[in-house]
Amino acid sequence: MSPFNDVTAEVIQIANELRSLGTVGRYYAENPYQVERNEKVMRLAARLLGLVETRDLAELERFFFDDLVTVTPLAVVDTAVFDAEGRLLLMQRTDDHLWAIPGGGCEVNELPAAGGAREVLEETGYTVEVTDLIGIFDSRFSGTRT
Structure with missing residues (x-):
């Protein structure tokens, strides 16, 4: 049985998808404006995850911005x-x-x-x-x- 309720699990999944979109978008950005928009998506994902996480927002943002694992070979x-x-x-x-x-x-x-x-x-x-x-x-x- 999952320690999370359905809403918490859904919030975590949405936050991870947003984080991935932001990370990949930032990686492939062709100009500073695209970088900025994708970093905003990553910050919003961290805020969303912060609603169901015990870590503070600064720690979540550091974790998201230091994440190099999301950019992986494409399935x-x-x-x-x-x-x-x-x-x-x-x-x-x-x-x-x-x-x-x-x-x-x-x-x-x-x-x-x-x-x-x-x-x-x-x-x-x-x-x-x-x-x-x-x-x-x-x-x-x-x-x-x-």
């Missing part, structure tokens, strides 16, 4: 969608204009199946139910790039 999903006739759904990519199956990076705390369904919806407008896992591949060893 990416690709979703093979077949219609009743066995045809594979393809979409034309906007970056290189090649044809591909829908896919993209998972969000923090997002399960791969949910990420796969979300990417299909975002990239094609179709709502799908993920039913099977085909495999897990490491792009360093499969000759692909993301």
Whole structure:
């Protein structure tokens, strides 16, 4: 049994997702304004976590700003969608204009199946139910790039 009630667990999860967004956004920021906005997201995440934590706000902010672990290798999903006739759904990519199956990076705390369904919806407008896992591949060893 979790020592947290449902609201506390939800607040912790939301704060961690905001912290991750701010950390990654700050890491990839292209100008000082983006850095400032992402640091504000991180401070807000610390304030939110402070509502359910015993540590003081200054300690939480230090912890968030010193966190280098959040920027990690990206978990990416690709979703093979077949219609009743066995045809594979393809979409034309906007970056290189090649044809591909829908896919993209998972969000923090997002399960791969949910990420796969979300990417299909975002990239094609179709709502799908993920039913099977085909495999897990490491792009360093499969000759692909993301």
